Amino acid sequence: MALATEGATNSVEAVAFSFLTDKEILQSSRVKVTDAILVDNLGRPVPNGLYDPAFGPFVDRFPCKTCGLPKDHCSGHFGHIELVATVYNPLMFTILSNILKKTCFSCHHFKANRNEVDKCLSKLKLIMEGNISKAKSLDGIQLDGPLDSGDFDVDDENQCSRPEQPIKNWTSIQFSEAMSVLRMFLLKDYRKCQNCGKVSPKITKPIFGWFHVVKYLFLSLLDSIFRSYNLLTNLRDIFLVFARLY
Structure with missing residues (x-):
């Protein structure tokens, strides 16, 4: 059987990707997920769970709770989960790592x-x-x-x-x-902060998504404490030597 060919009626000039703001996410969300249980003892979807009918029809015989369309015609709807702690977007892991490496852990400014x-x-x-x-x-x-x-x-x-x-x-x-x-x-890489003169701990990425701060973070903090109280240089050096040994 011969395939019919048709000319394109539209063409894509450009494609752009961006991140949604908190306001845009809430505007597009239809469900606030607050329950970790998917279904009850009778196999019915639990409200405010990941199988909430507002996301789309759970079974064929029921329409979508949001748009009212049957399962074959509903494209699905968005929901959101409010996190108790701030997390980073995995897609931004590399740039976040670079920014942390250029940030001073003492004065909390860029090292530049x-x-x-x-x-x-x-x-x-x-x-x-x-x-x-x-x-x-x-x-x-x-x-x-x-x-x-x-x-x-x-x-x-x-x-x-x-x-x-x-x-x-x-x-x-x-x-x-x-x-x-x-x-x-x-x-541009700076060993010492150009603003306060302190040395920040080294940050490594053992695996994707994980940050590791080397153990001399404690030594850096200890040195900052000594400097802030203007203790004797010899006394500070002795404490730092013992800290490295233990």
């Missing part, structure tokens, strides 16, 4: 000096507003703080073409430039 952080932030703001040329012009400039687009003199043509508010959908050029700025910022 304030000028580098302000410059990175200012570049990202300008790129987000579509002013890529001005973002590149910040290289080699010493900043006293993060800059806004209003701190630059721009011509009328660029001022009219640039939106007053940051656009929600970035162009491919904006995305590429922003990733380049972040990549260059995270590539």
Whole structure:
């Protein structure tokens, strides 16, 4: 039997992926899952469980509780589980690992000096507003703080073409430039924090999804305590030696 061929009526120009905000998740959710039990003793789905009929028909003879369609026509609906603790998205594990390695465990700032952080932030703001040329012009400039687009003199043509508010959908050029700025910022490695001078513990990734902090975290904290109380250098060194031995 010959196969009929038809011309395409639509074409896909671009595909983009993003993360939903908490508000968007709650708006699309139809069930708040609070019960770990799937079905009761009679085999019926437990309300607010993972088999709640609001997700879609559990059996053929009952319609969907949310849209009222039968099983073959219901595409299913979303639900959500409220977590008691903050967790990270596994897709962001690599970038989170890089950020932690560049963060000081003592002052809780980036290990880079304030000028580098302000410059990175200012570049990202300008790129987000579509002013890529001005973002590149910040290289080699010493900043006293993060800059806004209003701190630059721009011509009328660029001022009219640039939106007053940051656009929600970035162009491919904006995305590429922003990733380049972040990549260059995270590539810089500092053994000591450029702000407080402390040394943070080393963070490793033994397996995907797990962080491991080496044992000298205790030594770093102990050293910080000694420094904060201005104890004698010799006394501090003696305590650190004994801590390493035991």
